[in-house]
Amino acid sequence: GAVVSQHPSRVICKSGTSVKIECRSLDFQATTMFWYRQFPKQSLMLMATSNEGSKATYEQGVEKDKFLINHASLTLSTLTVTSAHPEDSSFYICSARLAGGDTQYFGPGTRLTVL
Amino acid sequence: GNSVTQMEGPVTLSEEAFLTINCTYTATGYPSLFWYVQYPGEGLQLLLKATKADDKGSNKGFEATYRKETTSFHLEKGSVQVSDSAVYFCAPGYSSASKIIFGSGTRLSIRP
8 A cells, every 4th residue: 555656757858848757646535735846966955835725834045936846646746847958857655644544655757857 | 943964975884784873853843753764866755754742754774763852763774785775864844834844855776
């Protein structure tokens, strides 16, 4: 149980385009989902926390207009990287948490490459 | 603020060696404590957790004990295998802030 999927697993796009990444909890309802970014050989950096049906809470230094997060249902959150640039290239990982739980379950990650 | 410090890597061991990866955290409250593992090219997987003092989390031969007095949650395994090669993250979860804070990660390589 507690499986989280991400789609796509890899995406390559041109500079200036927008990319949407989906995060789904497959066998549980996730009231809270988290989006992280991971640079090569580094730890995870929390970008934002999203609760179903409300606006996401962004960490300091993360541009909310650039990284649009939507959590429209209890099983789906999306991250849209708008007007992507090469410096946005990274590994993006989502996680989901059950209501009242303390454990986050992670998706497999999405590798974004912006040319 | 809340923070976590874990042993820097990389750590290279021979197969069947004993493993310890140290982890300490700041304690403003009573966090739940997690170890996550990331295999090459993959996302994070929960390895084990402990939710209160003196609890021992265990999985796949790995163990960690919640030590409130030393604010530590060291990861141990008695006999490592090549398949244990991965990056290990210590992560206290602070319910008041509703987030998990990740350590810097420790890269473990096991030689056959």
